[in-house]
Amino acid sequence: MLNKALIEDVLQAALETGGDFSEVFVEDRYTNHMVLQNSRLEKNLSGRDFGVGIRVFHGLQSVYAYTNDFSREGLLKAARTAAKAIQGKMDGETTVIPLIKESISTLHPIQIMPHEAAKSRKLAVMRNANDIIRNYDPEIVQAIINLIDEEQNVLIANSEGKFVEDQRVRSRMSMVSIASNGADMQTGFYGPGAYQGFEFIENLDLDHYAKESARIAKTMLHADPAPSGKFPVVIDNEFGGVIFHEACGHSLEASSVAKNASVFANKLGEKVASDLVTYIDDGTLENEWGSINIDDEGEKSRKNVLIEDGILKGYMIDKLNGRRMEMESTGSSRRQSYRFAPTSRMTNTYIAPGKSTPEEIIADTEYGIYAKYMGGGSVNPGTGDFNFAVNEAYVVKNGKIDRPIRGATLIGNGAKTILDIDRVGNNLGHGAGMCGASSGSLPVNVGQPMVRVSEITVGGKEA
Amino acid sequence: MSIEQLKERLFAEGENTGFTDLELYYEKKESLTIGLYEGEVDKYDFSDVQGASVRGLYNGKTGYAYTEKFDEDSVSFLLKNAVENAELIENEPEELFTGKAEYEEIEFYSPELDAVKPEEMIQFLQEVEKKILAYDPRVKKVTTSQMQNQKSEKGLFHDKGLELKEANNFLLFYVSILVQENDELKSGFVFRITKDFNELDADTIVKEVVEQGVSMLGERNYPNKKYPVVLKNEAAASLLSTFTSSFSAQAVQDSRSRLQGKLGEKIAAEHVNLIDNPFLPTGIQSATFDSEGVPTRKLNIVEEGHLQTYFHNLKTAKKDGVETTGHAHRGSYRGSVEVSPSNFYIEPANQTVEQLYAEIEEGIIITDLAGLHSGADPISGDFSLAADGYYVKDGKVVGPTKQMTVAGNFFEMLQDIEEIGSDLIFSPMSFNGYIGSPSLKIKGLAITID
Numbered sequence: 001m002l003n004k005a006l007i008e009d010v011l012q013a014a015l016e017t018g019g020d021f022s023e024v025f026v027e028d029r030y031t032n033h034m035v036l037q038n039s040r041l042e043k044n045l046s047g048r049d050f051g052v053g054i055r056v057f058h059g060l061q062s063v064y065a066y067t068n069d070f071s072r073e074g075l076l077k078a079a080r081t082a083a084k085a086i087q088g089k090m091d092g093e094t095t096v097i098p099l100i101k102e103s104i105s106t107l108h109p110i111q112i113m114p115h116e117a118a119k120s121r122k123l124a125v126m127r128n129a130n131d132i133i134r135n136y137d138p139e140i141v142q143a144i145i146n147l148i149d150e151e152q153n154v155l156i157a158n159s160e161g162k163f164v165e166d167q168r169v170r171s172r173m174s175m176v177s178i179a180s181n182g183a184d185m186q187t188g189f190y191g192p193g194a195y196q197g198f199e200f201i202e203n204l205d206l207d208h209y210a211k212e213s214a215r216i217a218k219t220m221l222h223a224d225p226a227p228s229g230k231f232p233v234v235i236d237n238e239f240g241g242v243i244f245h246e247a248c249g250h251s252l253e254a255s256s257v258a259k260n261a262s263v264f265a266n267k268l269g270e271k272v273a274s275d276l277v278t279y280i281d282d283g284t285l286e287n288e289w290g291s292i293n294i295d296d297e298g299e300k301s302r303k304n305v306l307i308e309d310g311i312l313k314g315y316m317i318d319k320l321n322g323r324r325m326e327m328e329s330t331g332s333s334r335r336q337s338y339r340f341a342p343t344s345r346m347t348n349t350y351i352a353p354g355k356s357t358p359e360e361i362i363a364d365t366e367y368g369i370y371a372k373y374m375g376g377g378s379v380n381p382g383t384g385d386f387n388f389a390v391n392e393a394y395v396v397k398n399g400k401i402d403r404p405i406r407g408a409t410l411i412g413n414g415a416k417t418i419l420d421i422d423r424v425g426n427n428l429g430h431g432a433g434m435c436g437a438s439s440g441s442l443p444v445n446v447g448q449p450m451v452r453v454s455e456i457t458v459g460g461k462e463a
Numbered sequence: 464m465s466i467e468q469l470k471e472r473l474f475a476e477g478e479n480t481g482f483t484d485l486e487l488y489y490e491k492k493e494s495l496t497i498g499l500y501e502g503e504v505d506k507y508d509f510s511d512v513q514g515a516s517v518r519g520l521y522n523g524k525t526g527y528a529y530t531e532k533f534d535e536d537s538v539s540f541l542l543k544n545a546v547e548n549a550e551l552i553e554n555e556p557e558e559l560f561t562g563k564a565e566y567e568e569i570e571f572y573s574p575e576l577d578a579v580k581p582e583e584m585i586q587f588l589q590e591v592e593k594k595i596l597a598y599d600p601r602v603k604k605v606t607t608s609q610m611q612n613q614k615s616e617k618g619l620f621h622d623k624g625l626e627l628k629e630a631n632n633f634l635l636f637y638v639s640i641l642v643q644e645n646d647e648l649k650s651g652f653v654f655r656i657t658k659d660f661n662e663l664d665a666d667t668i669v670k671e672v673v674e675q676g677v678s679m680l681g682e683r684n685y686p687n688k689k690y691p692v693v694l695k696n697e698a699a700a701s702l703l704s705t706f707t708s709s710f711s712a713q714a715v716q717d718s719r720s721r722l723q724g725k726l727g728e729k730i731a732a733e734h735v736n737l738i739d740n741p742f743l744p745t746g747i748q749s750a751t752f753d754s755e756g757v758p759t760r761k762l763n764i765v766e767e768g769h770l771q772t773y774f775h776n777l778k779t780a781k782k783d784g785v786e787t788t789g790h791a792h793r794g795s796y797r798g799s800v801e802v803s804p805s806n807f808y809i810e811p812a813n814q815t816v817e818q819l820y821a822e823i824e825e826g827i828i829i830t831d832l833a834g835l836h837s838g839a840d841p842i843s844g845d846f847s848l849a850a851d852g853y854y855v856k857d858g859k860v861v862g863p864t865k866q867m868t869v870a871g872n873f874f875e876m877l878q879d880i881e882e883i884g885s886d887l888i889f890s891p892m893s894f895n896g897y898i899g900s901p902s903l904k905i906k907g908l909a910i911t912i913d
Contacts, residue, residue: 028532031797038717040553043799046544047529051512065509068531078511085507085581119551142718178719178842185721185842226847228687228868228911259500261606261641341508376837378849382606382641382650385866387834387849409838409847409868411913459847459868459911 097161117198136214188216226408226460232368239431241446247414254321283347336440350447354424425450494613651676712779746806808899
């Protein structure tokens, strides 16, 4: 994407004022976005993102500059602008080590590149999903099918001699169903995605995903308002993992640990979760939505065990925060695009499977809430307080799933909730999502088997 | 290659490719963001970026394509993609605006901001951090302290001759803190958006953020029930921004709005006015033309509780047989032309916040809402959100509550607005217009306390 000699010059220019490390990230990304709504293709967009990000360190100080100007002059100007901001004392001169290309073998084979599949083939799959949703029930009034695929080519080079290129390919189709009885409208959603090409879209089990989307909308249309109060909550697998992603995963990222802004800082080796909990981040899972070969600093991805049987074992660490913590990178540095300096982020994060069957967990719950599909939520990074919407929920009564309820929001505190897990199921599943944080919005998987939390506050309309 | 060069080649080649109408939309942005952590500069980001999008009519259908790479190959890339995309699209073509029009003459760009030096920004951030830490022993730390100086330019070229461009710039400031007493941990934050660096006053900011943070200490539980609620201005603005899409004609035409069929009807309490003003001097969405090049104007969307109009672009207006309201909007050159308000707000009245709760026997003040992207359904209007705030008894603030959820329905809430404050503020976090509200007194909302 850029020649080696030019990159070496840019890396050197970035070190002119005393920086001790410089890095160049080049990105060339092709994206397609199609939206089927009102049973017709209403959006058909495509384009190319291209830019370069230059980063310079001086100790714990970091400066980042990014531009789309890829001319020699443009890149040297950006490098010198970054260098100028380093208020470095010239305490030794760093010279760029000659770049040697590192080749990587992909962990995530692609069969049909997105650009190789005609858009008409993509549209055919979207129509199929649309038909399944609309034929599900007369109360379904609208289906919105989004298909996004992309090819992201990256080049990462740094003053330590690293020079590596990679191509990331991702495809996702999300299906929104709207059910209405005239007075009221409710929505259902399912959005599977993978680090794969068109083969993922073509082989999607629409009979499952599209139907589930429609079924959720229809079920919620006939649901009662959620009760309020403190209850045991059973959270099902796949996207149910979003709670622990938000409420614990982010607190295990070096970006919050290094600054002591995390409840898990300085607690390695201590008990931080229920004994039933083993929590893992693994970017190497084959073809998963949150997977990578290398992170955005060029480090190989790996399986990082964060919590094992309730004991804190490790963090997700990037280069800069690694300096602060005096710990090695864990291949966890990610960024949305060249417009963001990378930092420690999750890939595919999940609670490892336990021994209970889902049937046992429900049967063992006298009265509580069953959250079948979770929606999104957020967490206050300083306090760990979280809130999550439940897309499909039920009351559990005498060990049986009872009536559906809607409008349930779960609130609580992450560090406490992970201690309160009292059942872990054996049905591990992963769900695709987008995670937003300081280095932008990234594809991640959240995952877990069914778990039960002994008590969470549920806020509903029935106060 | 410059944007002008790209435009010329694109229009020249476009005619040969079979496009009957072509438009090139572009955005340029430059920014400097500085963040501080424990007295040291922790974030220092420069950006200088641009992107452009072509939109054209091909065989009577609309095709789009964008690029951030401006080089020899970009012209053919854009045209090839736009043709491919047009061939498959199935909705009505988008009309391109070629009409002669009069535009308001306002300069939103403030040259003074160009003179703000990085050193001054750092110095200010350091002053604020130092004063926060000294203000109250319960302050545990300053978690984020950031300032961004950004300028942007948007422009539109049409192959039939239309040429428009406009620049704007802002200084954004944000600080968040953690306060602690015993085991209780609470946060506070303050943001400012300004065109005048000297308007930022460290002492005012420090007082505001620390007092806000420590006022949340000493949380207590109160019974779960339906309370009269005072929604503080920031919370009210963020709630309004979540449901703003209901006012879009696009959403109405797609049956995604509860305001469908409600033109002329009473959708809010009698004393509620909702205004869209694209000419606010400090409005982030201020502009004299919209994303289609149509002149913008100030509009009353809701007058004395009655819905006057939806937000329209050329396409939605044509479908409804009305004039566009100048609300065509592109989130960026990556996206298509949509509908969005500009600076959209509930008109302030004359009550202070204290007056809003002075008559409340037992109620709740909500200062902050969280989970708006997940706990609110923009179509039905239902919401169930995490909230922070205080318990009120006999017109007096008793103290902070534990984390709450507040649940209700936005459209019912509009009818239940009993009183309106004077303290209009705009929510900084919105992708759908720049949305503002004063504090509001609401008849009743369901409150659950953790």
